[in-house]
Amino acid sequence: MKTSTLPVPGARLYYEAHGSGPVLLLIAGGNGDAAGFTGMARLLAGRYTVVAYDPRGNSRSELTEPPGTQRIETHADDAHLLLKEVAGEPAYVFGSSSGALVGLDLITRHPGQVRALVAHEPPAVTVLPDRDHWLAFLDGVRDTYMSRGVDAAVAEFSGALGQRPVMEPQGELPPGVREIVARIRRNFDFFFAHEVTSFPRYEPDLPALRTAPVVLGGGLESRDQMPYQATAELATRLGTEVLDFPGDHVGYIPHAAAFAERLHEVLTRN
Structure with missing residues (x-):
């Protein structure tokens, strides 16, 4: 692995590259960083040059100016500049959660850089019939964070989305794992302070996406959760379908081998 x-304007992006072959860019969402893709990246490194990075403000991608309100478009510009750095031809792209929204904006505004995009459970709140309910809820999560702190916000956020709450790890962890867990938890502060109300207000460019090489994916175990439901509604708007992937919203972590094979299968038929 190379690091x-x-x-980039306003930040310095940390990224990792595994393997050789056509570039596959992995875009994390929420409080995630490149470490969440390590298992999958190692498995795909014999087929692709797998590039994963920490989104600006998360983990090792430090800001060089005040954060302000984060926008999907700014993060897509980061992905665009990273692809200019690492890829000499159109690349494959996989985005998870809000990273999938970043991928949708990337392929909309920089289509020549993307050979195919797999957008896994983009929480495209603005296409939902009950969008106002969810936007109000997420505004409330930020209020909870400001008044009661990160743990209360995580519990409220995870509970309403039907996702497993973030728990303190049990037992003694190896030093490297402890460091990863600590920084991922710290990233929640940035997410709730600067992203949780702005990212869901992103409006995908539906006419542009209808002609783009976009595949929408969703977890077999997360069909009752808002991000999957938003993905299904987006698929309806685009006249396509949601392809099944192993696990739930972050199935690529506990099911890395099966997820990697499914991703390769989907990419190579597009």
């Missing part, structure tokens, strides 16, 4: 950093 490096890339200066």
Whole structure:
């Protein structure tokens, strides 16, 4: 694995590259970073140059200016500049959660850089029939974070989305794992302070996406959760379907081998 950093306007992106072959860019969402893709990246490294990075403000991608309100478009510009750095031809892209929204904006505004995009459970709140309910709820989560702190916000957020709450790890962890867990938990502060109300207000460019090489994916175990439901509604708007992937919203972590094979299968038929 090779690691490096890339200066971009307002931040310095940390990224990792595994393997060789056509570039496959992995975009994390929420409080995630490149470490969440390590298992899958190692498995795919014999087929692709797998590039994963920490989104600006998360983990090792430090900001060089005040954060302000984060926008999907700014994060898509980061992905665009990273692809300019690491890929000499159109790349494959996989985005998870809000990272999938970043991928949708990337392929909309920089279509020549993307050979195919797999957007896994993009929480496209603005296409939902009950969008106002969810936007109000997420505004409330930020209020909870500001008044009661990160643990209360995580519990409220995870509970309403039907996802497993983030728990403190049990037992003694290896030092490297402890460091990863600690920084992922710290990233929740950035997410709730600067992203949780702005990211869901992103409006996908539906006419552009209808002609783009986009595959929408969803977890077999998360069909009753809002991000999957938003993905299904987006698929209806685009005249396509949601392809099944192993596990839930972050199935690529506990089911890395099966998820990697499914991703490769989907990419190579597009």
